[in-house]
Amino acid sequence: MSITKKASAASKKSFINYGIVIIFYIVFQILVSTGNITSALKGQLIPIACYMIMAVSLNLVVGISGELSLGHAGFMSVGAFTAVIVSAAMGDASNPARLVVSIVIGALLAGLAGFLIGIPVLRLNGDYLAIVTLAFGEIIKNILNCLYVGIDEKGIHIAFNNPDAMGMSATGKTVINGPMGAVGISKISTFTSAVVLLILVLIVIQNLVNSRTGRAIMAIRDNRIAAESMGISPMKYKMLAFTLSASMAGAAGAVYALNYSTLVPKKFDFNTSILVLVFVVLGGIGSMTGSLIAAGVLVVLPELLRKFSDYRMLVYAIVLILVMLVTNNEKLKGRMDIFAKKMRMKVSKGGKK
Amino acid sequence: MKKKLLSLIMAGTMVMAMAGCGSSADAGAATGTETGTAATTDAGTGTAAPAGDGALTGTLKLGVIGPLTGGAAIYGNAVVNGTSIAVDEINAQGTGFSIELQAQDDEHDAEKSVNAYHQLQDWGVQAIAGTVTTTPCIAVSAEANSDRVFMLTPSASATTVTEGKDNVFQLCFADPNQGSASAQYISDNKLATKVAVIYNNADAYSTGIYQTFKAKASELGLEIVSETTFTDDTTDFSVQVGDAQSAGADLVFLPIYYTPASLILQQAAKTGYEPTFFGVDGMDGILTIEGFDTSLAEGVMLLTPFSADATDDLTKNFVSSFNSKFGETPSQFAADGYDCAYAIKAALEFYAAKNGGLDVTGMGADELCEILISVFTDSSFSADGVTGLGMVWDTNGQVNKQPKAVVIKDGVYVGM
Numbered sequence: 001m002s003i004t005k006k007a008s009a010a011s012k013k014s015f016i017n018y019g020i021v022i023i024f025y026i027v028f029q030i031l032v033s034t035g036n037i038t039s040a041l042k043g044q045l046i047p048i049a050c051y052m053i054m055a056v057s058l059n060l061v062v063g064i065s066g067e068l069s070l071g072h073a074g075f076m077s078v079g080a081f082t083a084v085i086v087s088a089a090m091g092d093a094s095n096p097a098r099l100v101v102s103i104v105i106g107a108l109l110a111g112l113a114g115f116l117i118g119i120p121v122l123r124l125n126g127d128y129l130a131i132v133t134l135a136f137g138e139i140i141k142n143i144l145n146c147l148y149v150g151i152d153e154k155g156i157h158i159a160f161n162n163p164d165a166m167g168m169s170a171t172g173k174t175v176i177n178g179p180m181g182a183v184g185i186s187k188i189s190t191f192t193s194a195v196v197l198l199i200l201v202l203i204v205i206q207n208l209v210n211s212r213t214g215r216a217i218m219a220i221r222d223n224r225i226a227a228e229s230m231g232i233s234p235m236k237y238k239m240l241a242f243t244l245s246a247s248m249a250g251a252a253g254a255v256y257a258l259n260y261s262t263l264v265p266k267k268f269d270f271n272t273s274i275l276v277l278v279f280v281v282l283g284g285i286g287s288m289t290g291s292l293i294a295a296g297v298l299v300v301l302p303e304l305l306r307k308f309s310d311y312r313m314l315v316y317a318i319v320l321i322l323v324m325l326v327t328n329n330e331k332l333k334g335r336m337d338i339f340a341k342k343m344r345m346k347v348s349k350g351g352k353k
Numbered sequence: 354m355k356k357k358l359l360s361l362i363m364a365g366t367m368v369m370a371m372a373g374c375g376s377s378a379d380a381g382a383a384t385g386t387e388t389g390t391a392a393t394t395d396a397g398t399g400t401a402a403p404a405g406d407g408a409l410t411g412t413l414k415l416g417v418i419g420p421l422t423g424g425a426a427i428y429g430n431a432v433v434n435g436t437s438i439a440v441d442e443i444n445a446q447g448t449g450f451s452i453e454l455q456a457q458d459d460e461h462d463a464e465k466s467v468n469a470y471h472q473l474q475d476w477g478v479q480a481i482a483g484t485v486t487t488t489p490c491i492a493v494s495a496e497a498n499s500d501r502v503f504m505l506t507p508s509a510s511a512t513t514v515t516e517g518k519d520n521v522f523q524l525c526f527a528d529p530n531q532g533s534a535s536a537q538y539i540s541d542n543k544l545a546t547k548v549a550v551i552y553n554n555a556d557a558y559s560t561g562i563y564q565t566f567k568a569k570a571s572e573l574g575l576e577i578v579s580e581t582t583f584t585d586d587t588t589d590f591s592v593q594v595g596d597a598q599s600a601g602a603d604l605v606f607l608p609i610y611y612t613p614a615s616l617i618l619q620q621a622a623k624t625g626y627e628p629t630f631f632g633v634d635g636m637d638g639i640l641t642i643e644g645f646d647t648s649l650a651e652g653v654m655l656l657t658p659f660s661a662d663a664t665d666d667l668t669k670n671f672v673s674s675f676n677s678k679f680g681e682t683p684s685q686f687a688a689d690g691y692d693c694a695y696a697i698k699a700a701l702e703f704y705a706a707k708n709g710g711l712d713v714t715g716m717g718a719d720e721l722c723e724i725l726i727s728v729f730t731d732s733s734f735s736a737d738g739v740t741g742l743g744m745v746w747d748t749n750g751q752v753n754k755q756p757k758a759v760v761i762k763d764g765v766y767v768g769m
Contacts, residue, residue, distance in 0.1 A: 040471040043496075047464060142584065145555045161554070163564070180557035183491050183513040261495030262463055262513075264488050266555060266585070303468050306457065313422055313460075 014206040017288050018199060021052075024296070025195045032191075040303055048299045049194035050256040053201050055279035055291035057248035060205050062277070063286030064214065065241040066221030067122070068130040071137025072249055072276050077144055077268035078113045079106035079250025080257035084182045085149055087258060088175045089156060095188040103197065103254045110250020111243050113140065118242040122235060137273055144265035149176040181264030182257070189259040197255060201248050206288065208244070217241050282323055409705040410449040411714035415440070415694065416473035418466055418493060419485030421458035424612075427638055428686045429458070429485045432507050434679050435690030436482055438671065443698055450701075450713070452694065459484060463492035470496055478502065479718045480725065482693035485686070487511045487557055494521040501719035503726065505697060507689035508634075511561055515750035520722050522729050522750040524689050524696060524740070526658065528558065531633050532565030534756050535606065535656050540573040544629055544654075545604030549579035549597030551617060552608050556585065562608035562633055578602050583613065590617045591624070598626040607632045611639035618649045629654065637685040640764060647764040658740040659688040660759045660768045668739045682765075685740070692738030699736045700728040 028045055031037040054076060061069045083102035090098045117136045124132055148159045152172030159165035163177065176182050208214045219227040220234045228234060257263050279298055283290025301319065305312035326332060417436055419429030433456040444451045455476055459466035466489030473481065480503040484490040490509030497504045498518040505522045506514060512529060515521045526534070539545060548570065553559035570577055579600040581593035594617060597605050605621075605628050607614050614636050621627070632639075632655035640647050661672050661682045671691055675683040683691075704724050705711035713721065728734050729750075735743045741754030759766040 038471070039474045040468060043467055043471040142555070145584070179553075179555045179560050180511065180513070181488070184517070187495075260463055260467065260492050262488060262491040264463065264557065266488075267463065302465075303472070306472055309458070310421060312458070 010206075010210045013289070014202075014210070017202055017206065017292060020289065020292055021195060021199055021202065025191075028191070041300070044300060044303065045191045046189050046194050046259040047256060048296055049191065049198050050252045050259075051276065051279065051299050052292050052295040053194075053198050053252035053255075054249055054276045055283065055295040056198075056201060056205055056288050057245045057252065058276050059280045059283075059286065059288060059291045060208075060241055060245045060248075062280050064205075064209055064221070065217050065238055065245075067238065067242070068126070069133040069242075069245075070130050070270070070273050070277065071117075071133035071135070071140070072245075073268040073270070073272035074137035074140035075110045075114055075246040075249035076253035076256070076272070077140060077265060079103075079110040079247075079253030080263060080268070081144055081147075081176060081182065081253075081265075082106040082109045082250070083254030083257050084185055084263060085151075085156065085175055087186060087188065088151055088173070095186075096193075098186075099188045099190075099193055099255075099258060102258060103193075103251050106254035107247040107251040110253065111247030113250075114243045114246020115239065117246075118239050122238045122242060134270065134273070137268075137270065141265050141269055144176075144268075145179045147176055147265075148174065148178055150174045179265065181262060181266075183262045185258060185261050185263060187259060187261060189255045194255045197251055201251070202288065204244070204248075213237065213240065278320065282320065282327075284327070406710055407706040407708075408449060409698075409702045409711050409713070411451075411712040411716070413450070413452045413697070413701070413713045414477055414479045415452050415454050415697065416470075416476070416478035416481045416483065417454065417456040417485075417690070418459050418469045418473065418481065418483035418489070419456070420461040420489075421456065423460040425461040425486055425610075427641070427684075428508065429456075429461075431638075431684050431686035432483075432485045432690035432693075434675070435683060435687030436507075436694050438674055438678060438687075439691045439694035442674070443694065450698070452698070459486075459489050461486050461489060463489050465489070466493050467496055469493075474500070474502075479713065479716060479721050480697055481505070482507060482690065482697065484509060487514060490514045494518050497521065501722045503697075503718070503722040505693050505729075507693045508686055510634075511557060512751075518750070519748075520726055522746055523752050524693050524738075524744070525634065525752070526754075526756065527751050528561035529565040530751075530756075531656065532562040532567075532608065533569035535562075535608075535631065535633060536566050536569035536573055536575060538656060538756075538758055539604065539606075539631060540570075540575055544631070545575075545602070547576050547578045547600070547602045547604070549581075549600060549602030549605045549628070550577060550608070551581050551583065551590070551593045551597065551605060553584065553610075553613065554582035556609075558635065559609050566606060566608060587613065588616060590620050593617070594621045594624060594626060597628070598624065602628055604629045604631055607636065610635040611637065611642065615639055615642050615645050615650075618653070619646075622649050631655065634658070634685050640761065640766075641681065641684070647761075650761045651763075653761045654758060655761075656756050656758050657685045657766075658754060658756055659685040660757055660766050662765060662767060663739075663757075667737070671739045688739045692736070692740050692744075695738055696736040696744070697725070700725050700734065703728050703731070703734050 032042060058072045061067055083106040086102040086105050087098045090101060121129060121132050146161045148163045148166055150157045150166045150168045150172045152169045157166040157168050216232045217237045219232060220237055224234055279295040280291050283294030302312060302316050305315050308315050417433050419432050420426050421429045437454060440452045440454045455473060457469035457472050459469045466484055470493045482505055484493050484506060485508050487509045490506050491513055494504055494514055498520055503520050505524055508525045510525050510528045512527050515523055550563060552563040579597045579602055581596050583593060607630060614632060630653045632653060634657045636655045637657055639650055672683060675687060701711060729746045730748050735745045738744060744752050744754045746752055757768060759768055
């Protein structure tokens with residue numbers, strides 16, 4: 001009885017998230033089609049959706065699997081640069097096909113990177129794991145800084161540190177030019193595709209969390225020894241969550257990259273990882289709804305604060321601190337609880353009548 | 354239950370907030386279109402009026418995008434300050450033509466820069482003097498190209514900024530020019546035989562100049578004996594400096610920004626290594642670092658289109674008004690910004706003179722874009738500024754002007 005109740009509560013929660021995303025999509029689709037939107041906000045729709053994917057996927061690691069990962073932007077960059085290469089290599093295909101293939105391959109490669117990094121990293125716990133993920137994020141960034149990729153009629157050429165070593169023919173085109181990154185990316189991402197991807201990611205994560213596997217992951221988070229004694233392999237389940245999260249970050253990176261005409265490895269540094277972590281922490285660790293809302297609000301906020309000109313990032317930081325204080329205030333929480341109880345009483349009374 | 358409620362409230366506020374900005378956007382867009390239509394009528398009367406006076410009138414909405422906060426803020430602020438001086442001067446002339454200036458911050462980030470560009474669009478920008486740094490500029494110029502907004506970048510020097518975009522022009526030298534001009538200058542003046550290069554291999558600007566420098570140096574027979582790299586967060590350069598020293602280089606080429614350059618100078622001084630240091634325009638600003646012992650920069654040479662101690666009236670006037678307003682000597686970036694505003698004005702005047710007058714008030718950005726493109730690619734159009742006299746542009750959008758080499762003597766730049 002209680003289990004089914006719990007399950008239905010969980011699925012209700014999931015549907016709230018789908019609802020939020022769908023409302024977000026419909027509202028902005030209407031605003032865009034009727035032209036009632038600033039170009040500032042319109043230009044941010046795809047990045048917002050990408051950051052939402054980043055936030056929920058990081059939440060899978062931080063909230064559900066309980067490991068603090070500080071290298072999430074690294075996986076995003078793997079997906080992003082892979083997508084740039086794939087879409088350039090598929091130059092003749094139709095845009096939707098290029099986009100889908102780019103996202104899939106970007107996600108796969110990011111997942112592979114997550115798997116490889118996960119092997120050493122997930123042997124660690126707590127602070128150590130955080131530091132090592134941070135290091136791997138930086139390693140990925142620095143490798144991409146030295147990476148030169150070109151395409152000519154013979155195929156894809158790859159070189160490290162020296163663009164001349166690619167040995168391209170005269171008609172070849174450099175796709176990724178070391179620290180100069182990728183330029184001339186064809187912008188094929190659409191808001192619809194980003195939202196569809198976001199919903200797919202939410203479906204996967206929420207179904208995973210509510211499944212046997214998800215419970216195993218959470219059991220390891222809550223008490224590793226107890227979980228192990230039940231016959232759950234911590235490595236296997238942690239790896240699953242970590243790899244899945246990495247591949248989702250890769251998919252987000254792919255959509256993000258194909259929305260701008262230029263992309264540099266520097267973009268995906270430590271700060272971006274922390275930014276995504278801020279979305280997760282402010283939204284509430286483990287809460288997908290919170291991650292979605294926090295990502296949406298915090299991406300738009302710096303743009304809304306432009307009237308403060310030089311002080312806007314200061315105001316942004318103050319807002320972050322205030323949100324943190326308010327959401328963690330015991331008194332306020334208590335008031336909210338009382339309010340919620342009253343509401344519930346009213347609702348149930350109304351229902352009885 | 355509590356959580357659900359909270360999430361609903363949060364979702365509600367988010368939607369409200371977004372709807373709120375949607376509606377304000379709405380108002381902005383509405384006024385935008387209104388002025389847009391007004392523009393067409395204005396332009397209509399402009400052409401219909403018995404012209405012939407060839408005067409330029411109206412108010413131009415000029416946008417600047419650059420890093421006003423963050424690590425590269427000194428460049429963005431310098432450009433904005435320089436541009437604002439030009440705008441003040443132009444507005445004070447009272448010729449019926451004036452410029453309204455708005456600067457937006459991009460934190461030296463492509464994503465934020467595109468956001469800043471969209472903000473300017475909501476304001477109704479007609480032409481952009483920006484963006485200041487290279488990577489954001491590439492992103493914004495692609496947007497501006499599809500939206501048909503004219504861009505004249507004061508300082509984004511990569512060739513990819515202008516490549517394939519007919520509406521984007523550079524006021525600064527392109528990277529290949531800087532690298533090869535530096536090699537040419539070193540070779541012509543026989544400054545050294547053995548050259549060491551220290552560059553930032555995580556930076557587009559630095560790597561771009563290094564590559565062209567290397568190609569030109571091998572062509573001219575300059576021997577590069579040491580090539581070492583670093584990344585953005587490097588603070589210890591003892592390996593790089595030591596490598597150059599042990600290789601016996603008598604000139605160290607630093608195609609980097611001034612912050613790492615100042616550290617390199619300090620560490621070279623500590624080890625008693627005293628080669629000639631040769632920089633590029635990113636080195637400009639090294640004397641303004643707080644707490645930096647300027648005597649260390651003694652004898653450093655750099656290639657720059659602008660030197661503040663030049664004796665022509667244009668530069669003198671600019672330096673004195675910059676000094677009185679901001680209390681410092683303008684850097685090359687400020688000069689670039691200053692020239693951008695004047696170059697756009699000169700182009701509009703050129704068009705007005707040819708076509709019997711022009712009223713730019715409320716004119717559509719796309720219409721203005723075509724006018725400016727036609728003028729900038731016109732072979733008879735040239736602009737004078739503090740960074741060079743008789744600047745001309747080719748159809749790729751690259752500028753052609755003479756570089757100046759300056760050397761730091763007694764804590765100031767001195768022309769060579």
